[in-house]
Amino acid sequence: MSDDRPAAVARKLPGKPRPRKDVIAELEAYDAKVRERHLANNDMDALRLYNFFHSPQPKRITQWRLQLDCGHIVEDYTYGDRLPTEGQWDEPFHRGKLPLGQYWHWHEGDDRPTVEQKVVSWDERVREVPPDPIEPPEHWRDHPEVWAKIRSDLPRAYWKVTLSCGHRSTMLIAVEWSPEDGHSYPEVSAEQVAAAHARLDESQEAGLRDEGIEHGKRWWSEGCPTPDTHTSCNVCPNVRWIVAYQSHGTLVQDRPAKPKKPSRQSVQRKLADAKREAKRLEDQLAAMGDDDD
Numbered sequence: 001m002s003d004d005r006p007a008a009v010a011r012k013l014p015g016k017p018r019p020r021k022d023v024i025a026e027l028e029a030y031d032a033k034v035r036e037r038h039l040a041n042n043d044m045d046a047l048r049l050y051n052f053f054h055s056p057q058p059k060r061i062t063q064w065r066l067q068l069d070c071g072h073i074v075e076d077y078t079y080g081d082r083l084p085t086e087g088q089w090d091e092p093f094h095r096g097k098l099p100l101g102q103y104w105h106w107h108e109g110d111d112r113p114t115v116e117q118k119v120v121s122w123d124e125r126v127r128e129v130p131p132d133p134i135e136p137p138e139h140w141r142d143h144p145e146v147w148a149k150i151r152s153d154l155p156r157a158y159w160k161v162t163l164s165c166g167h168r169s170t171m172l173i174a175v176e177w178s179p180e181d182g183h184s185y186p187e188v189s190a191e192q193v194a195a196a197h198a199r200l201d202e203s204q205e206a207g208l209r210d211e212g213i214e215h216g217k218r219w220w221s222e223g224c225p226t227p228d229t230h231t232s233c234n235v236c237p238n239v240r241w242i243v244a245y246q247s248h249g250t251l252v253q254d255r256p257a258k259p260k261k262p263s264r265q266s267v268q269r270k271l272a273d274a275k276r277e278a279k280r281l282e283d284q285l286a287a288m289g290d291d292d293d
Contacts, residue, residue: 005101006069008085008242013065013073017248023063023077024251027056058251065248068105068240076103077251084245091235094160096168102239112237113211116218116230117163119171122179124160129172131155167235173227183225196220 038044061077064084068074078084088097091104098104131154136147155175163169200216211232222229 005099006241006243008101009244010083011244011246013067013244013246015065015073017063017065017075020063020251024058027058027061027251031056061251063248063251065246066103066242067244068103069243070105070107070110070240072105072107072240074103074105081247085242091167091239093235093238094168094170096235098235098239099166101242103242104238105240106238110237114232114234115165115236116211116215117165117167117169117233117236118230119161119228120164121162122159123162123168125178126158126160126170128155128157128175161231163231163233165233165236167233167239169231169233169235171227171231177227183227183229185223185225188220188224193220 057079060079062079062081063075063077065073065075066084076084076089078087084103085101088100089103090096091098132151134151136144136151140147156172157175157177158170159173161169161171197217197220200213200220203213215230215232218230219225219228
């Protein structure tokens with residue numbers, strides 16, 4: 001992934017953070033729920049691990065407000081004083097981590113299309129799926145002829161992949177394939193590629209989405225690789241860049257100790273000591289006489 005992230009700056013942001021007491025109350029409620037679940041399952045090992053690694057510690061949690069490149073300001077939290085652009089935020093689709101400087105954010109009206117990205121690594125085969133049923137599932141029931149063309153008679157497997165944008169995704173591949181096999185390419189003539197492009201152009205005029213057209217043209221131009229060298233990233237449309245941030249300190253802040261008010265007895269002792277010292281200096285000065293300069 002190219003490092004095209006904007007430089008984020010620390011500055012005062014408009015608005016105010018949530019009251020710390022409200023955030024702490026939510027953390028305490030979440031903490032209690034997790035503990036109750038572990039105790040109900042009699043899972044003391046999990047509870048000990050939770051206490052050690054995950055139990056919220058408000059004194060160590062820093063409250064931030066973040067301004068994103070869409071203009072929205074959101075609030076989130078980190079452990080310690082690490083800047084929000086120095087750690088990787090979570091993304092929920094594939095339970096992965098976002099590249100540095102990105103933040104998961106979607107809002108009403110933010111309908112950006114999925115983006116096709118190149119697969120840069122095949123990371124893990126996660127599960128197999130059986131052949132597709134002959135009878136079309138409910139969402140294909142009105143188009144049995146289409147289902148008959150796209151269904152697979154063979155078992156397949158899902159692979160976790162990393163894309164050129166830095167995000168994670170999954171791809172469905174023939175069950176016996178492995179990355180060591182590489183991509184296979186059928187014999188495809190230039191005439192076949194040109195004909196496929198022409199059909200895709202006709203489909204575009206009929207209303208097929210532009211990203212589907214571009215995907216098809218790219219796949220044919222590459223020689224119809226199996227598995228595909230690209231896939232759509234459904235994370236890209238849901239992330240934004242952090243462009244500014246403001247720290248509001250930790251959720252629990254140590255108050256500076258107030259100076260202790262001296263007792264009457266201690267003041268009297270200091271006064272007596274001062275009088276004795278003054279008397280000593282007066283006696284010393286008198287003993288010197290007028291001629292000792």
